[in-house]
Amino acid sequence: xxxxxxxxxxxxxxxxxxxxxxxxxxxxxxxxxxxxxxxxxxxxxxxxxxxxxxxxxxxxxxxxxxxxxxxxxxxxxxxxxxxxxxxxxxxxxxxxxxxxxxxxxxxxxxxxxxxxxxxxxxxxxxxxxxxxxxxxxxxxxxxxxxxxxxxxxxxxxxxxxxxxxxxxxxxxxxxxxxxxxxxxxxxxxxxxxxxxxxxxxxxxxxxxxxxxxxxxxxxxxxxx
Numbered sequence: 303x304x305x306x307x308x309x310x311x312x313x314x315x316x317x318x319x320x321x322x323x324x325x326x327x328x329x330x331x332x333x334x335x336x337x338x339x340x341x342x343x344x345x346x347x348x349x350x351x352x353x354x355x356x357x358x359x360x361x362x363x364x365x366x367x368x369x370x371x372x373x374x375x376x377x378x379x380x381x382x383x384x385x386x387x388x389x390x391x392x393x394x395x396x397x398x399x400x401x402x403x404x405x406x407x408x409x410x411x412x413x414x415x416x417x418x419x420x421x422x423x424x425x426x427x428x429x430x431x432x433x434x435x436x437x438x439x440x441x442x443x444x445x446x447x448x449x450x451x452x453x454x455x456x457x458x459x460x461x462x463x464x465x466x467x468x469x470x471x472x473x474x475x476x477x478x479x480x481x482x483x484x485x486x487x488x489x490x491x492x493x494x495x496x497x498x499x500x501x502x503x504x505x506x507x508x509x510x511x512x513x514x515x516x517x518x519x520x521x522x523x524x525x526x
Contacts, residue, residue: 326354328361328376330421331399332460332476333441335406337505338451342408345444347419349374350460350476353400356380363404371418372406373438399478411446418443419457442503456506458520464488464498471514474502474522486520487513493522500525 332350339345349363356378364375409417422436441459445451461477465485472494473485488494489509504523513519 324380326356326359326378326380327422327436328352328354328378329424329436330374330376330441330460331423331478332458332462333374333419333421334456334458334506335419335444336451336453337455337457338445338447338453339409340451341411341446341448343451344408345406346403347372347374347406348401348403349376349421350399350401350479351376352424352478353398354378354380361400361402363402365404365406367407367409367417371420371440372409372444374404374421375438376404376422398480399476401476401479401481401484406444409444409446411448414445414447416443416445424461439501454507457504458506459503460501462497462500462502464494469514473514474520487516487518489513489519489521497522497525 328351330349330351333347335347336345347363347365351361353359359378359380362377362379364377366373366375406419419441420438421441423439423441424436442457444457462474463477464472464474466472472488472491474488474497475485477499486506491513502522502525504521506518506520508517509519511517
């Protein structure tokens with residue numbers, strides 16, 4: 303079941319745990335993670351998050367798990383200082399999306415089952431990131447097996463932009479990431495309607511035949 307909730311970060315608690323600094327909550331633009339894991343196996347989850355205007359931000363994934371889901375509520379621990387972002391040196395500030403990761407804890411599964419993967423996220427690319435709490439969005443799910451999980455596929459979801467190169471090849475890019483390697487070749491090159499700046503869900507896998515010269519591609523499942 304997909305629903306909206308609020309991740310309310312307890313600033314007092316977090317500051318008590320991180321004694322020097324203050325908390326700046328972050329939103330997840332994109333996540334990808336193993337489609338299958340073994341029970342009790344922690345797993346690396348790629349997180350593309352919107353950065354903060356700060357000179358020394360320290361990222362925390364803010365992960366928790368319960369009986370139905372893994373939820374990331376990321377935040378930055380920042381120095382307690384006032385910074386005027388406009389006019390500051392770009393190399394000193396973190397003001398765009400960043401490519402990072404968080405470790406999800408091992409999950410229980412006496413029998414094969416799924417857990418939802420959730421994260422604090424903005425409703426769309428135009429939302430203003432000024433709140434102290436953000437709605438939780440379901441990005442997809444992870445299948446947990448007692449053993450023998452298949453590590454070849456990664457589920458993926460998030461806000462994307464679409465680009466087409468000089469040869470006509472279409473790629474999707476996690477919104478806010480600009481380095482060339484961030485773009486993923488779209489497996490179905492014709493399925494682009496309404497995709498740019500949409501919330502896309504799918505998976506990354508090795509295609510049977512190369513697409514635009516690449517075998518590692520993004521298979522689109524849904525967009526909204």
